Amino acid sequence: MDVPQPLIWIAKIVVIFGGLVGTAALMSLAERKVSAWMQYRIGPNRVGPFGLLQPLADGIKFIFKEELIPAGANKFMFRLAPALSAAPAMLTMAVIPIGGTAVIAGREIPLSIADVDIGVLFLLAFSGLSIYGVILGGWASNSKYSLLGGLRASAQMISYELTLILTILAVVALEGTLNLRAISENQASIGQWNIWTQPLAFVLFTITMFAETNRHPFDFAECEPELVGGFHTEYSAMRFALYFLGEYCAMTVLSCLNATLFLGGPSVPFWPEAPWFIGVAAFCLKAGFFLFLFLWVRWSLPRMRFDQLMRLGWKVFLPLALANLLVTGAFISFGAH
Amino acid sequence: MVIVQRKELTFAERLYLPEIFRGLSITFSKFFEKPITRQYPEEPLPTDEVTRGQPRLVVKDDGNIACVSCGMCEIACPAYAITIDGGETDRQIEREPKRFEIDMLRCILCGFCEEACPKDAIFMSNELELADTTRRGLVYDLEKLKRPKSALQPRIDYVYRINKRWRSKQP
Numbered sequence: 001m002d003v004p005q006p007l008i009w010i011a012k013i014v015v016i017f018g019g020l021v022g023t024a025a026l027m028s029l030a031e032r033k034v035s036a037w038m039q040y041r042i043g044p045n046r047v048g049p050f051g052l053l054q055p056l057a058d059g060i061k062f063i064f065k066e067e068l069i070p071a072g073a074n075k076f077m078f079r080l081a082p083a084l085s086a087a088p089a090m091l092t093m094a095v096i097p098i099g100g101t102a103v104i105a106g107r108e109i110p111l112s113i114a115d116v117d118i119g120v121l122f123l124l125a126f127s128g129l130s131i132y133g134v135i136l137g138g139w140a141s142n143s144k145y146s147l148l149g150g151l152r153a154s155a156q157m158i159s160y161e162l163t164l165i166l167t168i169l170a171v172v173a174l175e176g177t178l179n180l181r182a183i184s185e186n187q188a189s190i191g192q193w194n195i196w197t198q199p200l201a202f203v204l205f206t207i208t209m210f211a212e213t214n215r216h217p218f219d220f221a222e223c224e225p226e227l228v229g230g231f232h233t234e235y236s237a238m239r240f241a242l243y244f245l246g247e248y249c250a251m252t253v254l255s256c257l258n259a260t261l262f263l264g265g266p267s268v269p270f271w272p273e274a275p276w277f278i279g280v281a282a283f284c285l286k287a288g289f290f291l292f293l294f295l296w297v298r299w300s301l302p303r304m305r306f307d308q309l310m311r312l313g314w315k316v317f318l319p320l321a322l323a324n325l326l327v328t329g330a331f332i333s334f335g336a337h
Numbered sequence: 338m339v340i341v342q343r344k345e346l347t348f349a350e351r352l353y354l355p356e357i358f359r360g361l362s363i364t365f366s367k368f369f370e371k372p373i374t375r376q377y378p379e380e381p382l383p384t385d386e387v388t389r390g391q392p393r394l395v396v397k398d399d400g401n402i403a404c405v406s407c408g409m410c411e412i413a414c415p416a417y418a419i420t421i422d423g424g425e426t427d428r429q430i431e432r433e434p435k436r437f438e439i440d441m442l443r444c445i446l447c448g449f450c451e452e453a454c455p456k457d458a459i460f461m462s463n464e465l466e467l468a469d470t471t472r473r474g475l476v477y478d479l480e481k482l483k484r485p486k487s488a489l490q491p492r493i494d495y496v497y498r499i500n501k502r503w504r505s506k507q508p
Contacts, residue, residue: 038364042374203354300364301357 085133086246149230184265
């Protein structure tokens with residue numbers, strides 16, 4: 001019996017989107033668990049085995065909490081902003097190939113929701129959109145902390161987006177394609193991984209990832225000692241949770257992107273003809289490492305100062321990324337790679 | 338005036354990355370160490386004879402409390418937590434409390450009642466947990482305060498040991 005194509009699409013959307021949101025939910029637990037383990041604590045362990053049902057309990061709590069909208073807030077924008085922050089982060093997952101081609105019951109299924117030729121462009125465009133949620137939320141709250149948090153976040157994300165794009169551009173120039181599937185297929189064996197040809201781009205991308213998602217040590221958007229809660233100071237209940245969901249989704253997507261661009265996506269080292277599910281597992285491991293890195297860094301390093309962040313972004317990362325692109329371009333045009 | 342000499346950073350330090358990895362390795366090494374958390378209701382606090390918990394009345398081996406309702410503890414109590422109504426008894430001591438109440442919400446666990454008692458009738462136990470849904474439920478009466486002497490024996494021995502100036506021998 002032949003399964004109609006739309007059913008396969010729907011199944012893929014459900015699995016990948018569910019996996020993304022599930023990862024984001026688990027990350028909220030992992031954040032607390034990892035911080036606890038690093039501080040000789042145990043962390044949440046009351047809800048379910050090892051506290052695994054904690055995200056569910058949190059979700060129920062968030063839904064039933066009272067929603068407060070501050071007086072003088074722009075109500076329409078205030079309600080819209082969290083969705084604007086979370087939706088682009090989730091949408092970008094559509095172009096990321098989480099595996100090669102699955103063969104189920106004799107049918108070949110490419111393991112990404114959308115296999116588009118401008119995958120990288122789509123991803124960058126949408127991840128650039130998520131800043132609207134932050135700055136609109138900060139502005140619409142009618143609170144100075146929120147506004148300052150939103151402004152800082154936008155300044156930071158715009159500065160670091162440049163470096164992010166330039167590092168990706170170096171990889172794209174090397175691979176000669178914007179299709180993420182093609183990029184990951186070009187790195188089938190461990191010797192072909194882009195981390196070897198683009199080590200500087202890898203380091204820059206990994207650090208910029210933190211700034212792009214407003215994570216520690218670059219989390220100026222919600223810098224507690226200065227800005228109370230930053231752009232989401234006035235948010236409560238499910239809209240607050242939506243911001244967090246967006247943040248964790250953005251982290252997940254960027255981790256996946258990092259794994260795809262630099263670590264060969266689903267390619268398994270020293271086992272080129274590995275079955276597709278091993279490839280998916282390898283991909284999850286690679287992305288999982290970066291997700292762990294997010295938490296690891298957060299609980300190890302102090303927050304930077306805002307002027308240090310800007311100096312690092314404009315005076316260090318941007319020239320390095322440009323130089324990297326220049327050298328890559330020179331190598332390509334003189335045919336030496 | 339103090340002139341602070343700022344240390345000139347080496348290139349490796351100004352690069353940040355090696356220092357970051359050092360920091361990360363420190364936190365990662367703590368990852369596998371044993372947590373110091375005590376999971377309280379399941380793992381109660383360790384107590385010993387020095388623990389000054391809630392006061393309790395000693396029930397002697399013959400089944401009677403040692404209290405003669407002299408009122409010393411009532412007077413010594415700085416928080417006015419103790420209320421005693423004395424009455425007669427056929428036992429040789431002639432007086433015993435008809436009502437002996439300690440308001441646990443007032444009690445500050447100072448141990449003055451234990452020091453004041455001339456008959457070794459009241460001692461600080463190692464019981465620390467105190468919870469109820471009503472205020473009345475936290476006013477402990479005779480029945481709630483009684484503890485067999487064996488349960489309080491370590492504390493009795495300890496009090497005799499440290500207060501040997503005015504407590505010479507156990508009855």
